[in-house]
Amino acid sequence: MNTYTLKKGEIQRKWYLVDAKDKVLGRLSSQIATILRGKHKPNYSPHLDMGDFVVVINAEKIRVTGKKYSQKVYYHYSGYPGGLKVMPYSKLIRSRPERVIEKAVRGMLPHNRLGRKLFRHLNVYPGAQHHHQAQKPEPLELD
Numbered sequence: 001m002n003t004y005t006l007k008k009g010e011i012q013r014k015w016y017l018v019d020a021k022d023k024v025l026g027r028l029s030s031q032i033a034t035i036l037r038g039k040h041k042p043n044y045s046p047h048l049d050m051g052d053f054v055v056v057i058n059a060e061k062i063r064v065t066g067k068k069y070s071q072k073v074y075y076h077y078s079g080y081p082g083g084l085k086v087m088p089y090s091k092l093i094r095s096r097p098e099r100v101i102e103k104a105v106r107g108m109l110p111h112n113r114l115g116r117k118l119f120r121h122l123n124v125y126p127g128a129q130h131h132h133q134a135q136k137p138e139p140l141e142l143d
Contacts, residue, residue, distance in 0.1 A: 006043055006050070014052045015137035017130075020101065021058040023142065024065060029104035031142045032056065036109065036118045049117055054140075055132050056124045060097035064089065074103065098124035 016035060020028060034040055038050030064072065072089035093100055101124045109115040123132060 005045060006048065011048070011050055015132065015135040016052055016054050016140040017132075017137035018054060018056045018140050018142060019058055020056050021061040023062055025062050025100065025104055026064075027143055028062065029101060030108055032101075032105050032122065033108035035140075036105070036121055047114070049114060051118055051121060053121045053135070053137075054123070055130050055137050056098075056101055056122070057128050057130055058126075059101050059124050060093065060126045062093075062097070062101065069093075097126045 018028070018032065032054050035054055036051040038044050038048075038052070041050055044050060069090055070088075074087045074089070074092060076085040076087070077083055078085070089100070102119075102122065105122055106115075106119055109118050123130065
């Protein structure tokens with residue numbers, strides 16, 4: 001018996017539209033990462049880019065539980081002494097709400113060149129408008 005591996009041209013991709021309004025950040029991000037990775041497909045292979053494209057709208061209306069709104073902090077370190085930048089969640093959600101979802105999903109993807117390629121299949125928009133009507137994304141209801 002031989003295990004069949006899909007070829008690059010045999011991979012079927014779909015576009016999904018996810019509304020983030022009143023969804024919990026962590027739960028939504030893990031489900032988006034699963035779709036981007038392709039784990040929902042029966043012929044999943046961990047070393048191939050088999051995932052689908054995801055368009056997320058209403059990123060500014062996402063919610064977090066507990067005291068995360070006031071206590072969650074995002075860090076960025078430049079590598080130089082004194083180069084640590086700190087951004088609280090409350091400020092980031094007001095200025096760049098799409099970054100909150102992008103950072104959460106990116107952390108759940110592989111940290112290698114495959115993960116960087118998969119991350120390009122994610123499109124996040126702060127409001128209800130998006131630029132992917134031509135791809136005819138299917139509405140996807142996530143928990």
